[in-house]
Amino acid sequence: MTYLQNIKQNSEMELLVQISIKMQQLNKKIEKQCGMSLTQWYVLNALIDLPGISPFKLSYSIGISPGSLTQTIKRLFKKKWIVIISDPLDSRKKLISITRDGKNSRDLIDSKILPLQSQLITLRNSIEELKNILNSFD
Amino acid sequence: MKYLFEKHTLLLIESLTFTKTLFAFDYDGTLTPLISDYNKTKISEKIIEQLTLLKTFTPVAIISGRNTKDLKEIMKFKPNYLVGNNRLVGLSKGNNVDSKFEKICRSWYNDIRERLFSGEKNELGISIENKKYSIAIHYRKSRQKKIAKKWIQDVLAELSFSPKIVWGKSVVNIIPMGAPHKGVALLDVIEKSGCRNAFYIGDDITDEDVFNLHNYNIIKVRIGFKKNSAAKYYIKNQKEIKSLLSFLTESFMKNDKGR
Numbered sequence: 001m002t003y004l005q006n007i008k009q010n011s012e013m014e015l016l017v018q019i020s021i022k023m024q025q026l027n028k029k030i031e032k033q034c035g036m037s038l039t040q041w042y043v044l045n046a047l048i049d050l051p052g053i054s055p056f057k058l059s060y061s062i063g064i065s066p067g068s069l070t071q072t073i074k075r076l077f078k079k080k081w082i083v084i085i086s087d088p089l090d091s092r093k094k095l096i097s098i099t100r101d102g103k104n105s106r107d108l109i110d111s112k113i114l115p116l117q118s119q120l121i122t123l124r125n126s127i128e129e130l131k132n133i134l135n136s137f138d
Numbered sequence: 139m140k141y142l143f144e145k146h147t148l149l150l151i152e153s154l155t156f157t158k159t160l161f162a163f164d165y166d167g168t169l170t171p172l173i174s175d176y177n178k179t180k181i182s183e184k185i186i187e188q189l190t191l192l193k194t195f196t197p198v199a200i201i202s203g204r205n206t207k208d209l210k211e212i213m214k215f216k217p218n219y220l221v222g223n224n225r226l227v228g229l230s231k232g233n234n235v236d237s238k239f240e241k242i243c244r245s246w247y248n249d250i251r252e253r254l255f256s257g258e259k260n261e262l263g264i265s266i267e268n269k270k271y272s273i274a275i276h277y278r279k280s281r282q283k284k285i286a287k288k289w290i291q292d293v294l295a296e297l298s299f300s301p302k303i304v305w306g307k308s309v310v311n312i313i314p315m316g317a318p319h320k321g322v323a324l325l326d327v328i329e330k331s332g333c334r335n336a337f338y339i340g341d342d343i344t345d346e347d348v349f350n351l352h353n354y355n356i357i358k359v360r361i362g363f364k365k366n367s368a369a370k371y372y373i374k375n376q377k378e379i380k381s382l383l384s385f386l387t388e389s390f391m392k393n394d395k396g397r
């Protein structure tokens with residue numbers, strides 16, 4: 001039996017895989033239409049309240065692993081939505097802040113998402129349930 | 139230290155205006171130029187105007203070692219939070235309360251020193267500094283920082299007159315309750331204001347108590363470059379405070395336009 005067949009037999013597993021794939025598709029779609037992925041939005045949104053934070057502390061605050069955060073940070077920097085400066089007291093450390101462009105882009109996404117709000121709200125319970133399931137893995 | 143008016147640093151400062159940030163200032167030498175007659179210092183009309191505008195966008199605090207009553211009289215600007223020497227007793231020159239704090243600090247100093255040098259603990263690389271109204275215990279040079287920190291915590295728990303404790307980067311400051319300390323004053327004001335972030339600018343040694351705070355959410359700026367200052371950023375002189383205030387108020391105004 002191949003690996004994939006094995007997964008398909010297990011319908012619950014399949015469900016999880018489907019959710020993961022759908023989320024990736026949604027992410028891609030939003031990124032294509034709005035120029036910003038959900039993760040990028042999430043990081044920008046957090047940065048608004050955490051100006052001048054180190055990537056390490058940011059990763060801890062928002063629960064994204066340092067590895068994937070690094071990728072997001074690189075992309076945001078390329079788009080000039082964030083600024084990275086070295087810590088004046090320790091040049092090995094970096095500090096990140098959102099730029100005005102970054103803030104404006106985030107605001108724009110917010111206004112695009114707003115009309116979808118009522119549809120998204122129905123997802124809230126499902127997401128809470130999904131979270132509970134994920135927590136039981138810990 | 140980094141110059142505040144560098145392009146990238148300014149972007150960081152600008153980002154402070156996107157969220158709820160407390161802007162706190164020292165008074166003498168920061169909002170006013172230092173002149174030989176302490177009583178004749180005057181805050182310029184331009185700066186009053188700028189601070190008043192800034193206050194329409196965000197909470198503003200002034201934390202000074204001056205007598206609070208004096209401060210209220212000489213200042214035509216009314217900040218959201220004014221901390222004078224009624225809460226920073228001792229930053230102005232001598233009174234009885236000062237000597238009380240001094241005595242407490244001296245007894246702590248002797249007590250901790252005794253423990254430090256009576257046993258095996260000096261191997262931990264801990265050193266102690268009496269700063270008159272506060273004690274700093276450093277463990278930056280320690281090779282066993284965790285053990286050093288634990289040892290310090292144990293010692294602090296046993297001190298008479300339980301102190302206010304402010305942890306910094308490999309240092310802990312202990313301060314008698316009610317004693318002068320701008321760092322503690324700023325933390326108080328931040329809490330009261332409900333702001334998550336703060337900006338502080340000052341020019342002298344008492345401002346180092348703020349600069350030494352280990353909170354990443356406080357941007358600390360010194361007036362004048364100084365090699366050993368704990369502040370991360372500096373402006374060249376007091377005159378540049380006007381440019382700083384202009385930059386801040388303009389950023390806030392741009393935010394409003396974007397809405």
Ligand SMILES: [Mg+2]
Nearest residue numbers: 164166167341
């Ligand atoms: Mg001063």
